[in-house]
Amino acid sequence: MASIKAGVIGLGFIGPAHVEALRRLGDVEVIAVAGSRPGTAEARAAELSVPRAYGDWRDLVADPDVQVVHNCTPNFLHYEINVAAIDAGKTIVSEKPLALDAPQAEKLLRAAKEAGVVHAVCFNNRMYPLTREMKARVVRGDVGEVRLVHGTYLQDWLLFDTDYNWRVDPALGGPARTVGDIGSHWCDLAQFVTGLKITQVYADLVTFLPVRRKPKAHVDAFAGVGFKPEDFDEVEVTTEDCGMILFRFEKGARGTCLLSQMCAGRKNHLTLEVNGARGSLGWNTERLNELWLGHRDRPNETLPKDPALLHPAARPYAHYPGWHNEGYPDSFKNLFQEVYAAVRDGGKMPDHPTWPTFETGYQANLVVDAILQSAAEGRWVAV
Numbered sequence: 460m461a462s463i464k465a466g467v468i469g470l471g472f473i474g475p476a477h478v479e480a481l482r483r484l485g486d487v488e489v490i491a492v493a494g495s496r497p498g499t500a501e502a503r504a505a506e507l508s509v510p511r512a513y514g515d516w517r518d519l520v521a522d523p524d525v526q527v528v529h530n531c532t533p534n535f536l537h538y539e540i541n542v543a544a545i546d547a548g549k550t551i552v553s554e555k556p557l558a559l560d561a562p563q564a565e566k567l568l569r570a571a572k573e574a575g576v577v578h579a580v581c582f583n584n585r586m587y588p589l590t591r592e593m594k595a596r597v598v599r600g601d602v603g604e605v606r607l608v609h610g611t612y613l614q615d616w617l618l619f620d621t622d623y624n625w626r627v628d629p630a631l632g633g634p635a636r637t638v639g640d641i642g643s644h645w646c647d648l649a650q651f652v653t654g655l656k657i658t659q660v661y662a663d664l665v666t667f668l669p670v671r672r673k674p675k676a677h678v679d680a681f682a683g684v685g686f687k688p689e690d691f692d693e694v695e696v697t698t699e700d701c702g703m704i705l706f707r708f709e710k711g712a713r714g715t716c717l718l719s720q721m722c723a724g725r726k727n728h729l730t731l732e733v734n735g736a737r738g739s740l741g742w743n744t745e746r747l748n749e750l751w752l753g754h755r756d757r758p759n760e761t762l763p764k765d766p767a768l769l770h771p772a773a774r775p776y777a778h779y780p781g782w783h784n785e786g787y788p789d790s791f792k793n794l795f796q797e798v799y800a801a802v803r804d805g806g807k808m809p810d811h812p813t814w815p816t817f818e819t820g821y822q823a824n825l826v827v828d829a830i831l832q833s834a835a836e837g838r839w840v841a842v
């Protein structure tokens with residue numbers, strides 16, 4: 460069987476992660492990468508052993524051999540590149556957020572549907588075996604009717620005023636920073652696991668550092684530890700460092716989430732707890748091979764990621780036996796596995812994809828927009 464040929468645009472933190480996950484699928488060849496900084500594409504292509512390097516993403520999209528385009532660029536480029544890939548009739552795998560706002564995302568969803576291309580947006584947290592297990596247990600009724608959905612998404616890589624990255628600049632990252640960058644992940648996971656849509660939000664957003672020192676040199680996400688910029692510009696910051704959000708979900712469920720990129724010691728700490736009428740479930744990204752099962756009348760349990768013990772719906776997402784830990788890169792492999800199965804299967808969207816699609820991306824943009832509006836107006840806002 461001929462391999463499927465992919466091209467990856469964007470060579471910061473996440474582009475190379477896509478390259479690595481794609482290679483582990485076995486029948487996918489990453490034939491091209493594109494980067495925007497001078498010389499980056501050639502150098503990174505050589506490091507990653509990718510044969511073709513483009514300094515302009517348009518050339519990658521136009522490459523007739525590229526069947527699937529991975530858009531791993533900063534947020535402000537998502538819309539334009541996604542449109543170009545759809546217009547070229549290619550499968551498009553976009554990093555999140557799908558677009559800078561919901562109207563843009565809606566246009567992308569409509570265009571992808573009209574063109575009949577396969578589409579995906581990388582909300583990877585729903586692709587772990589144990590987040591699938593959470594969902595399967597909610598569907599099976601193990602926790603009863605869902606009442607409370609709460610958690611956090613905490614990081615520390617933007618703690619100091621010398622920490623800087625394109626995500627801080629609204630022209631590049633969009634009007635929402637912490638909410639768009641990591642809050643959108645939490646909202647997607649909460650809605651996926653519970654099967655309940657967020658219907659209303661009430662948000663308090665704060666920018667603790669209204670001025671940051673922006674290094675003149677480029678800095679990737681998470682690269683700031685120990686980084687001492689010699690040469691920097693002072694820039695005004697308008698995007699939020701932290702967010703405290705109340706949620707109303709469908710069917711009367713309620714929730715809360717604390718979001719921050721300034722919590723020392725918290726590197727990538729997404730926690731999600733679901734409390735139902737009969738029991739609870741809890742999971743977090745820093746111990747993602749363990750699922751907490753909370754009981755009222757017997758001792759609580761910890762379920763390890765062991766395919767032999769998982770619900771049949773969660774089992775395909777686990778590739779190794781119990782306590783042979785799997786992690787972050789595997790969530791991307793799981794996502795791409797489903798998307799590329801659809802490509803192999805005639806290049807059409809299946810009726811009920813469980814991977815995050817442009818529909819998911821549009822819904823996430825709607826929630827983020829509602830959160831910004833709520834914070835600005837100090838009131839509940841419907842999604």
Ligand code: SOE
Binds near residue numbers: 472614640641644727
């Ligand atoms: C930076 O905050 C970041 O890399 C996000 O952009 C990713 O989506 C998240 O998975 C990890 O943190």
